[in-house]
Amino acid sequence: MILRGVGRRYGLRGPWVLRGLDLDLPTHTLVRIEGANGVGKSTLLRMLAGIDAPTEGHVTGRPRTAYVPERFPVALPFTAVGYLVHMGRVHGLPAAEAADRAQEWLARFGAAGYARTPLAELSKGTSQKVAVAQALLAEPGLLVLDEAWTGLDTAARDALDRAVAERVADGATVVFVDHDPRRLAGSPSRTHRLEGRTLHAVAPAADHGPRVRIEATGPASAALPPGLPGTPTVERNTPDPAAVRLTTTAAHSDALLHALVTARPPWHVTGLSQLPAPVPVPCSRHDGTAVGVEPRPTPTTGPAEAATPEATPGADPEAAVVAPRPARPSGPQPRATAALTRYRTALLARSQRWLAPLLLYAAVLGVGVRAGQPLLDSLGYAAAAVVPLAAWLVRLCVTQEPPAARNVVAAAVGPSSGHRASLLAGLGCALALGGAGTGIVLLISEPVSTDRTAAVPLLPAALAGLLATLCCALTGAAAGALCARPVLHRHGWSLAATVAGALLVLVTDGSPAKAAVTDLVSGSLTGRVRIPLLPLAGAAVVAVAVGVLTSRLAALRE
Structure with missing residues (x-):
């Protein structure tokens, strides 16, 4: 998805809120938008989601999109699962599949017991879980989160963090705004700050938190999947060219495991260990790439092999069982x-x-x-x-x-x-x-x-x-x-x-x-x-x- 020269006014002839925005949003990307209150972060997210059209400039390549607002309304005359089934069908899912996914996501966010409860009777936190579930059940190519964590309990916030990592690992683009600077800290592929009606790229700060080392084996001559979350350090085992050792931050470990076991052909995880935090070393590169990171090889093409991912001790069990579903066409069908x-x-x-x-x-x-x-x-x-x-x-x-x-x-x-x-x-x-x-x-x-x-x-x-x-x-x-x-x-x-x-x-x-x-x-x-x-x-x-x-x-x- 690409934004070129995008601007937005208040109304048709009002003052400019945003102007001259250029932004590229490739797949497998998690993007954080920062900025002070009132600078237009929500307006930018609405344009990214396709809710508002830009007053000037153009947006191209928008995939199938889902959006989570900061405050989800309870003044809708449906039960939680009834609303989710309607939204699943709006996204193009068959009724039975929409119902199954609605129950699945309510369970993941700890709201399965409220499936038959009218939305008007739900608490703010539970209604926000419904809002997040409607966006995730259709597996969108672009997920836009506007303070989506607001009102969620700790378990639901963790579940949303994992869901975001899964969407990025599956090839989606996720753009989010959150008032908590610790939200998904160390995970975003890019960070942009909104100031003076335009965007400014923010150089990523070095992450000196705990590291996780993942040892995996793939088919002979197979390349690692492209766009691995967290830009892990890659080490090859010379005696066994099919073996690889990946080192990444703890925040990216679940998403990286999910990307490996769901790859086609899959990689089998043979070892998992936690490393101490590294000593801070100044980084002289503006793109934030860690020194010593091996460039990601271009994947080789070939027929996909059917395989069942192996369970790995210490890995996230949800990440190991969630298999990618076929992509659905974008736009209204x-x-x-x-x-x-x-x-x-x-x-x-x-x-x-x-x-x-x-x-x-x-x-x-x-x-x-x-x-x-x-x-x-x-x-x-x-x-x-x-x-x-x-x-x-x-x-x-x-x-x-x-x-x-x-x-x-x-x-x-x-x-x-x-x-x-x-x-x-x-x-x-x-x-x-x-x-x-x-x-x-x-x-x-x-x-x-x-x-x-x-x-x-x-x-x-x-x-x-x-x-x-x-x-x-x-x-x-x-x-x-x-x-x-x-x-x-x-x-x-x-x-x-x-x-x-x-x-x-x-x-x-x-x-x-x-x-x-x-x-x-x-x-x-x-x-x-x-x-x-x-x-x-x-x-x-x-x-x-x-x-x-x-x-x-x-x-x-x-």
Whole structure:
């Protein structure tokens, strides 16, 4: 992943927060970002994760990404495992695999007993464990941690340290910010300090802590895996060219063992011992490489050999049993898009915020639709009621998620895809309710003209009513999308604009919704059914255009 000339403003025209950032993030890399409070560390992490787009410059090569915020919201109407399964499916995992990994990671962080507990009932520490688990269960290529250790107990912090080492050993890039300078001390491959709106590389300090010596044997002529954690000192055994002795810091030992036993072909660990801390020696090299470190050889290519890693006395048992899984493609996949829409719909359904628009829609139908009334008049009235319903539901779906949870989704699939899923969820709910209302009208209305002198064909009338409902739902959804974030962020303005927008859609000449309703009502005067194909086409164009516009804006203004 590469950043070139990246900058970010406060808002569209505000002052610069960051500017002129150049950063290369290769695989097998752990990067620490330092800086004083308020200098833009979280803003940088959000750009790295793809939550915010840079105001200038460009980011290329972003792999599949997961993000852990500092404070994870508990205002989500799911159980811990239910939320993790949704997030696993958003990342593209099948449902069964997502459930298995959710249970696995909850157990690793000591939260297995809370799997069926609603998120709203969890403590801050346990909810943070859920936040970390959602990022790790999909094995991302880029893991971004913004004060992720905050609120975790000692055991969970150690588990997160091991998980970070595993991700780096498996080839991922991990970027983190933490207020504790001791966090992963000695482990980062690189450290950068944020000052004066830009990044400055920090020369790594020599690590004079305890050392661990690992003796391992690999297949004849096999090269060591590339990018070994901790840049270990390498010594070859001349009588046995397949044997190697690696010396690294204690902080890197678990990750190094994991990299050796999971390599293809694997290396068999034959010895493990702890060495005393070395005497401090000044290092004259700016890249921080220890004197005497043998350059890592380029790995030879060849067929991978299937082998089971051997258990090693003193090695981390979790590191020895975790096998790398096949890499998944980056970016939102069709399965993930459908899963995200289901997640947004479930979020709306479980929050019960749908109840108010449903009661309003039912009240409007109850007042305006009576048994025995002319069919086309009632269908037009019911279709018109779908406009405010769709606008309200879309607004709810776009704004219902807490910002931290929305950022987690945006890192997984991108803010544009996340916004589109909200629009689809709101539109789908509006169509379901509007279709049910149209069905009720068809059952109780009389298929006659307004003056009851002409019969109205039932099947064409049903088709016209359903298409008019679809037309009104699309137009209302477009109005709701334009009256919510990212166009309008303030709640009061957004609510007032939604009401005004729904009314304008119904009364403005040229509106597809008004045209569809007018076709039904005017057709009722003569008993002639008009299929609103042209208004439907116009509504589809408007809805698609608004969806593209607001989705693009979501990537710029989140």
